Amino acid sequence: MNQTVQYLQELTAIPSPTGFTAEVADYLVKTLEGLGYEPVRTNKGGVHVVVKGANDAQHRVVTAHVDTLGAIVRAVKPDGRLKLDRIGGFPWNMIEGENCLVHVASSGKTISGTILVHQTS
Numbered sequence: 001m002n003q004t005v006q007y008l009q010e011l012t013a014i015p016s017p018t019g020f021t022a023e024v025a026d027y028l029v030k031t032l033e034g035l036g037y038e039p040v041r042t043n044k045g046g047v048h049v050v051v052k053g054a055n056d057a058q059h060r061v062v063t064a065h066v067d068t069l070g071a072i073v074r075a076v077k078p079d080g081r082l083k084l085d086r087i088g089g090f091p092w093n094m095i096e097g098e099n100c101l102v103h104v105a106s107s108g109k110t111i112s113g114t115i116l117v118h119q120t121s
Contacts (some may be wrong), residue, residue, distance in 0.1 A: 007031060015101060017070020018087045021045060024066045069095065073102060081118065092117050 016024040028047045032039040039049040046066075053060070070087040077083060082102070086092075095115045102111045 015103060016066055016068050018067040020070070021066050028066070071100075 011024065011027060014024045014027055022045060025041065025045055025047050029039045029041065032047070032049050037049045037051065039047050041047055067088070069090050071084040072087060073082050074085050075083040092115075096117045098115050100113050100115055102113060103109075104111065
């Protein structure tokens with residue numbers, strides 16, 4: 001079970017907002033290959049793998065998505081706050097108070113922060 005927890009911690013530590021999932025897909029391929037499986041990348045960047053069971057007559061399908069909630073910085077305001085646009089469908093009040101990472105494309109830096117809604121009402 002400890003190995004499973006380690007995989008989940010590594011997997012969820014990889015930034016993967018919608019449209020930027022290549023790194024997490026690469027992790028999955030590498031990890032699955034290390035476990036002896038033969039994962040396949042799809043044309044759209046997904047990963048699928050066949051896991052043989054004890055009984056070929058009973059099939060199961062498991063599916064999951066690898067993207068996470070994300071936002072795009074549209075502007076840095078004069079007071080240093082960020083103007084964000086959502087990627088994906090989540091209400092702002094659902095992520096208020098959450099820790100976040102801002103990936104700066106021009107420098108490659110990552111800055112940590114907290115989501116605080118400016119006008120809460």
